[in-house]
Amino acid sequence: MKDIHLIALAVNGNEHEIVVESRRTLADVLRHDLGYTGTHVGCEHGICGACTVLLDGEPVRSCLVFGVQADGCEVRTVEGLADGEELSDLQKAFSRCHGLQCGFCTPGFLMLSEAYLSEQDTVPDEAEVREVLAANLCRCTGYQGIVEAVRQVAEERMG
Amino acid sequence: MTSIGERLPRKEDPRLLRGLGRFCDDQDRAGQVWMRVVRSPIAHGRLVEVRKPGSAPGGSVVTARDLPPGLRIPVRLTVQGIDLTEYLQPVLAADEVRYVGEPVAVVLADDPYEAEDIAERVEVDIDELPVTVDTASGTKAAEFELGYGPVESAFAQAAHVVTVEFDVGRHSAVPLEPRALLADVDPATGALRIFGMTKVPVFNRDVLAGMLGVDENLIHVHAMDTGGGFGVRGEFYPEDFLVPWLARKLRRPVKWVEDRAEHLVAANHSRQQRHVASAAFDENGTLLGLKDDVLHDNGAYARTHGIIVPELTLAMLPGPYRVPAFHGRIQVMLTNKTPCGTYRAPGRFEGTSVREQLFDVAADRMGIDRVELRRRNLLTADELPHTRAMSTLGTDVVLDSGDYAGLLDKAMVEADRLGYRSQLESLRERGHSAGLGVAVFLEKSGLGPQETADVVVGTSGEVRVHSGGTSLGQGIETVLAQVTADALAVDPAVVTVVNGDTVLQPFGGGSWASRSTVVGGSAVHKAALAVRERAIQLASRMLEVSEDDLEVAAGTIRVKGAPGMSVSYAEVATACRPGSPHLRNDEPAGLSARRRFEVEHMTYPYGVHLALVDVDTGTGHVKVLRYLVAYDVGRAINPTLVEGQLLGGVAQGVGGALLEEFRYDDAGQPQAVTFMDYQLPTAAELPHIDILVAQDAPAPGNPLGVKGAGEGGVTAAGASIAGAIRDALGLTGPVGRLPMTAERVRGLIEEGT
Numbered sequence: 001m002k003d004i005h006l007i008a009l010a011v012n013g014n015e016h017e018i019v020v021e022s023r024r025t026l027a028d029v030l031r032h033d034l035g036y037t038g039t040h041v042g043c044e045h046g047i048c049g050a051c052t053v054l055l056d057g058e059p060v061r062s063c064l065v066f067g068v069q070a071d072g073c074e075v076r077t078v079e080g081l082a083d084g085e086e087l088s089d090l091q092k093a094f095s096r097c098h099g100l101q102c103g104f105c106t107p108g109f110l111m112l113s114e115a116y117l118s119e120q121d122t123v124p125d126e127a128e129v130r131e132v133l134a135a136n137l138c139r140c141t142g143y144q145g146i147v148e149a150v151r152q153v154a155e156e157r158m159g
Numbered sequence: 160m161t162s163i164g165e166r167l168p169r170k171e172d173p174r175l176l177r178g179l180g181r182f183c184d185d186q187d188r189a190g191q192v193w194m195r196v197v198r199s200p201i202a203h204g205r206l207v208e209v210r211k212p213g214s215a216p217g218g219s220v221v222t223a224r225d226l227p228p229g230l231r232i233p234v235r236l237t238v239q240g241i242d243l244t245e246y247l248q249p250v251l252a253a254d255e256v257r258y259v260g261e262p263v264a265v266v267l268a269d270d271p272y273e274a275e276d277i278a279e280r281v282e283v284d285i286d287e288l289p290v291t292v293d294t295a296s297g298t299k300a301a302e303f304e305l306g307y308g309p310v311e312s313a314f315a316q317a318a319h320v321v322t323v324e325f326d327v328g329r330h331s332a333v334p335l336e337p338r339a340l341l342a343d344v345d346p347a348t349g350a351l352r353i354f355g356m357t358k359v360p361v362f363n364r365d366v367l368a369g370m371l372g373v374d375e376n377l378i379h380v381h382a383m384d385t386g387g388g389f390g391v392r393g394e395f396y397p398e399d400f401l402v403p404w405l406a407r408k409l410r411r412p413v414k415w416v417e418d419r420a421e422h423l424v425a426a427n428h429s430r431q432q433r434h435v436a437s438a439a440f441d442e443n444g445t446l447l448g449l450k451d452d453v454l455h456d457n458g459a460y461a462r463t464h465g466i467i468v469p470e471l472t473l474a475m476l477p478g479p480y481r482v483p484a485f486h487g488r489i490q491v492m493l494t495n496k497t498p499c500g501t502y503r504a505p506g507r508f509e510g511t512s513v514r515e516q517l518f519d520v521a522a523d524r525m526g527i528d529r530v531e532l533r534r535r536n537l538l539t540a541d542e543l544p545h546t547r548a549m550s551t552l553g554t555d556v557v558l559d560s561g562d563y564a565g566l567l568d569k570a571m572v573e574a575d576r577l578g579y580r581s582q583l584e585s586l587r588e589r590g591h592s593a594g595l596g597v598a599v600f601l602e603k604s605g606l607g608p609q610e611t612a613d614v615v616v617g618t619s620g621e622v623r624v625h626s627g628g629t630s631l632g633q634g635i636e637t638v639l640a641q642v643t644a645d646a647l648a649v650d651p652a653v654v655t656v657v658n659g660d661t662v663l664q665p666f667g668g669g670s671w672a673s674r675s676t677v678v679g680g681s682a683v684h685k686a687a688l689a690v691r692e693r694a695i696q697l698a699s700r701m702l703e704v705s706e707d708d709l710e711v712a713a714g715t716i717r718v719k720g721a722p723g724m725s726v727s728y729a730e731v732a733t734a735c736r737p738g739s740p741h742l743r744n745d746e747p748a749g750l751s752a753r754r755r756f757e758v759e760h761m762t763y764p765y766g767v768h769l770a771l772v773d774v775d776t777g778t779g780h781v782k783v784l785r786y787l788v789a790y791d792v793g794r795a796i797n798p799t800l801v802e803g804q805l806l807g808g809v810a811q812g813v814g815g816a817l818l819e820e821f822r823y824d825d826a827g828q829p830q831a832v833t834f835m836d837y838q839l840p841t842a843a844e845l846p847h848i849d850i851l852v853a854q855d856a857p858a859p860g861n862p863l864g865v866k867g868a869g870e871g872g873v874t875a876a877g878a879s880i881a882g883a884i885r886d887a888l889g890l891t892g893p894v895g896r897l898p899m900t901a902e903r904v905r906g907l908i909e910e911g912t
Contacts, residue, residue: 021272023272024272031184031185032187036178037178037182037184037185037186038177038178038179038180039178040182040335040336040386041184041337042335042336042337042386042419043419043833043834044418044419045419045420045833045834045835047833047834047835048335048419048834050335077178078176078177078178079177079178079179081176081177082176082177087173087176087177091176091177094172094176095168095169095172095173095176096168098169098799098800098802098803100172100175100176101387101632101633101634101803101807102175102334102335102336102384102385102386102387102388102631102632103171103172103175103176103180103384103386103632104180104182104334104335104336104384104385104386104387104632105335105386106175106176107178110176126847129842130842130843130845131842131843133841133842133843134841134842134843134844135841136841137335137834137839137841138335138810138842139332139333139334139335139387139389139807139810139811139839140335140387140632140803140807141803141806141807141810142806142807142808142809142810142845142848142872143810143841143842143845144806144845144847144848145803145806146842147842
């Protein structure tokens with residue numbers, strides 16, 4: 001018999017109540033149960049970071065978090081970054097700096113970067129940005145545009 | 160209004176940045192059933208029995224016995240007339256398994272977790288057979304030679320003969336999105352819609368139609384957004400038959416999503432080769448002849464690429480140099496490892512690594528500067544076009560245009576301007592084991608034979624392009640919109656590109672081999688020009704002036720010198736609708752054109768890579784400090800996207816040069832089955848990369864003058880990094896193999912050769 005739970009979570013400000021199996025990952029809950037397919041699953045063992053979302057403001061790998069662990073939490077996904085059609089400063093910077101190609105890793109990088117930038121009060125140097133972004137994998141861009149985009153937004157926000 | 164050459168932002172970006180892209184796993188169908196593949200845990204053995212777990216529902220486990228008999232996946236490109244039929248991979252193993260990861264059964268369930276549960280409990284009985292891991296001990300599936308000129312006499316009269324042995328490790332593309340497929344069936348007709356078959360959708364549709372025994376028009380393949388391709392993703396694999404076949408059999412949608420552990424043993428591997436290469440020089444360092452003897456490890460079966468990687472290895476080995484005589488021999492060996500296919504710059508990454516290492520060793524032996532030896536032997540602009548008495552991919556090797564030495568000089572000047580050599584000297588003064596590697600390479604692109612494109616103008620003035628290209632992240636939607644906008648003199652914002660839909664574009668060739676801008680772009684260019692001509696013809700009727708008095712500018716067709724006398728494309732499109740007074744009885748309705756572009760030969764871009772590395776002689780760790788790519792692309796439609804392709808290629812090249820390798824133990828068990836074992840480079844392993852895009856040598860063989868950009872970032876990365884490590888350690892011989900993991904660098908330091 002399946003071990004099921006009723007959980008409540010808010011995704012990008014939208015309240016959801018849903019019945020999930022205890023083993024169901026947060027990534028699958030978001031993608032397949034709630035339709036937030038912007039969060040991607042690249043490795044299911046916590047290395048690639050494509051599934052990164054913010055759980056109560058903290059970046060987590062949603063492939064390593066169970067849906068039940070998000071009960072009562074605020075989740076922020078890539079769909080919550082833009083204001084309608086208007087892209088956020090970070091999204092615009094990714095496009096301006098050619099920080100994406102296939103776009104599969106992009107939601108994870110955006111959420112990781114958003115969490116990182118929200119903790120900064122000074123403009124980080126390139127080496128530090130590279131160390132932070134090393135948490136996630138990209139196979140297309142050589143990371144250069146992503147690093148540049150994060151640095152530009154840091155300067156805009158901190159400057 | 161020009162669009163070509165502009166750094167336009169990508170049309171793809173807004174949807175991808177908002178999480179609104181549509182990747183295959185982003186969609187689910189009501190009533191869909193999930194497929195899970197059961198794979199062999201043994202590298203070689205006799206398949207005795209596949210047992211369904213007792214509690215699993217009937218029909219939930221499908222084995223080879225349930226399939227039509229004898230199904231094998233055909234090769235896409237036959238080369239050198241070599242028949243590989245007996246080495247083709249079956250859809251599911253029937254009697255024998257030949258590698259760990261080979262599909263032996265599939266499981267079906269309403270839920271993916273449940274499918275995985277059942278798959279875990281399927282028992283596979285295999286009587287183990289001897290395992291071959293060593294390439295040289297494998298089964299020889301093919302052997303062939305390519306070359307021209309009197310090689311033996313060149314070597315006999317040489318003042319210097321230099322030989323290197325060089326191994327290239329087994330690595331591959333490993334795109335971030337695992338493979339996925341959804342087949343939706345019309346229960347009434349059995350017609351299939353397939354999502355996720357992105358790369359060569361028309362070819363895959365045709366293969367599937369043949370295997371299912373149905374007309375190809377019963378199958379509608381929709382290319383999707385795709386999380387990277389780089390050669391491996393989108394080829395026809397066993398799952399590409401199983402998912403649609405099951406959908407037709409069950410009359411239900413069937414979905415399959417690969418996990419990462421599967422991907423690393425199931426999708427095509429590439430690159431693994433052992434070379435013994437020799438060069439003959441006269442007393443001045445002029446190359447007289449080149450030889451290479453290659454063992455190619457193709458894994459357990461011949462897959463869709465057949466033996467094109469071995470062929471390209473030999474055909475491209477002479478590179479951009481003046482090679483009076485050449486002889487290459489390659490033996491294609493089958494072993495009990497994952498089968499191989501192409502990966503970005505197939506054959507060229509391997510051959511360039513070997514040839515450039517050979518040049519480095521030769522330069523040092525002869526006491527000639529490494530760059531100077533290359534410059535001396537590069538074909539000059541005056542010597543082009545240059546025909547080599549060889550063919551590859553069914554086309555003669557005719558190097559079309561270029562200034563190889565000119566680009567080498569530009570690259571060296573740029574590196575000096577950016578302080579590469581001064582940084583090297585300063586590091587060495589401070590006691591670092593630093594080195595600079597320089598490699599020159601020739602690429603190939605624009606493989607034909609053809610591409611077809613439709614350009615359709617709607618009555619709102621929106622322009623729609625139906626191309627045979629596919630979007631794998633390279634930005635082809637934006638590039639084709641720029642090409643279209645340029646030909647029609649409209650704003651690229653009004654152009655929408657639909658790629659890889661087999662109903663809209665049933666003759667598309669797909670995106671691979673750096674061909675989609677060259678061949679697909681040229682087809683789009685021709686179709687757009689045809690639409691423009693047709694628009695002028697209609698405008699002449701509408702405005703009652705001669706066609707010669709009309710010009711196209713800023714999205715309108717207007718009378719020269721008569722402000723206000725104009726019609727828009729939207730008005731012309733409306734005038735092309737049935738019932739319009741401007742449309743004649745014998746004319747087809749609509750403002751649209753389908754055109755085909757056929758190429759005679761490929762086009763050959765070229766480039767230079769420089770790597771500055773710092774070797775930690777204690778740990779063997781190699782840090783890439785600086786990296787420069789100079790690349791002549793003929794003509795850049797969108798320079799930002801060309802640079803992006805090169806940047807991404809370098810990162811993959813650094814991975815192949817230093818980190819990435821599919822290793823196996825003696826029992827044929829893969830040692831890289833997670834991202835902990837198979838290490839992709841992260842942002843921290845890469846430096847800022849300098850890119851110099853040149854447009855000195857437009858391609859003469861296509862109307863846009865373009866050469867492909869997809870592979871030039873990776874081609875010489877192994878070569879330049881191997882050269883830099885050799886320089887850093889002061890080796891007299893070759894580095895000997897890639898990847899140069901820290902362990903192997905420590906080995907080189909201990910050997911001290």
